[in-house]
Amino acid sequence: MRRVTMATCMALVVTPAWAAEPFDGRWAADLSVCVSENGAISPIVVTSLALRWGEAACAIRTSYRVKDIWHIGARCWAEGATSDVPIKLLMRGERLVLDWAGARPEEFRRCP
Numbered sequence: 001m002r003r004v005t006m007a008t009c010m011a012l013v014v015t016p017a018w019a020a021e022p023f024d025g026r027w028a029a030d031l032s033v034c035v036s037e038n039g040a041i042s043p044i045v046v047t048s049l050a051l052r053w054g055e056a057a058c059a060i061r062t063s064y065r066v067k068d069i070w071h072i073g074a075r076c077w078a079e080g081a082t083s084d085v086p087i088k089l090l091m092r093g094e095r096l097v098l099d100w101a102g103a104r105p106e107e108f109r110r111c112p
Helices: 002-012
Strands: 025-028 044-046 052-053 055-065 069-078 081-091 095-100 106-110
Touching: 055 081
Parallel strands: none
Antiparallel strands: 025 044, 025 106, 044 052, 052 055, 055 069, 069 081, 081 095, 095 106
């Protein structure tokens, strides 16, 4: 019995909580951006480790999830500036709402 318990605990430790999260993927407010060849506007790419879009990126340093909201403490950089940014990602049906400090929340749809 102890082996099964230890193996189960190890599986929980090794498997990230976000492994099959609905947040992962490419997201855009306008789906035409998903196939656009224009580099000026690009979809947001969300992974368990980072958020990236265009020339900007945020590395996820801390995070926790409460129901459908993923709370993130990120280190972001763009245009030569670096800062710590609190981010919230909320699943609203099939849409992703991105909310970060001081900015108006934005709603995105998953790229096909």
